[in-house]
Amino acid sequence: MFRGNSLYCKSQSVVRVIVVVSVLLALFSYALFPLPALAQGESERVKGAEDRYEDVIDITADEVSYDRKSRLATAKGNVAILFKSFRITGDFAEYDEGGAVVSIRGGARFEDTREGSVFVADKIVFLLDTEEMEAEGGVSLRYKGGEVLASGDKLTYFSEDKRAIIEGDASVEIAGKVFQASVITVFLDEERVVAEGGTRTVIPRDE
DSSP states (O other), X not given: XXXXXXXXXXXXXXXXXXXXXXXXXXXXXXXXXXXHHHHHHHHHHHHHHHHHHHTOOEEEOSEEEEETTTTEEEEEEEEXXXXXXXXXXXXXXXXXXXXXXXEEEEEXXXXXXXXXXXXXXXXXXXXXXXXXXXXXXXXXXXXXXXXXEEEEEEEEEXXXXXXXXXXXXXXXXXXXXXXXXXXXXXXXXXXXXXXXXXXXXXOOOOO
């Protein structure tokens, strides 16, 4: 009986030691490696913050006014508008909150900082929801740091398929090849050109 009780007591001690060690290991692991649910929650909060930032229109200028009834904001002098990866600058701008449209004129410049593309014109109208753009007057385009160069009187840009339509004394240069026409459609990512009306093409011979 005595030996049996001693063995039982010894077994209890071993169990207590194992339980204590297990609890300590669990606490140590939790301190070093947070629960996936907590990490996921943190990730979702960060993503949520980014999503909210995507919806922000940041306007700076010498003078800004806002009409709540018409939901129209106007900006004058050294205007800079930030939205997602886009930066739009010029002398005068209007932001139609209801239609989600930005119109800017006077040395208007539209930059996509993510792609490194720049549009310059007398006037630029940008649709925020579809990310489509129309530029008029002395238009020039420098796509991805110069992979495609274009100029003309009017340019319409469709973000979905990276397509630009240049009208009026249109000119496009891709890899040293120059295309001139009344209307030129450029599929920018494909570096493909369709020229129409009084076309002229200069293609240098490979050296």
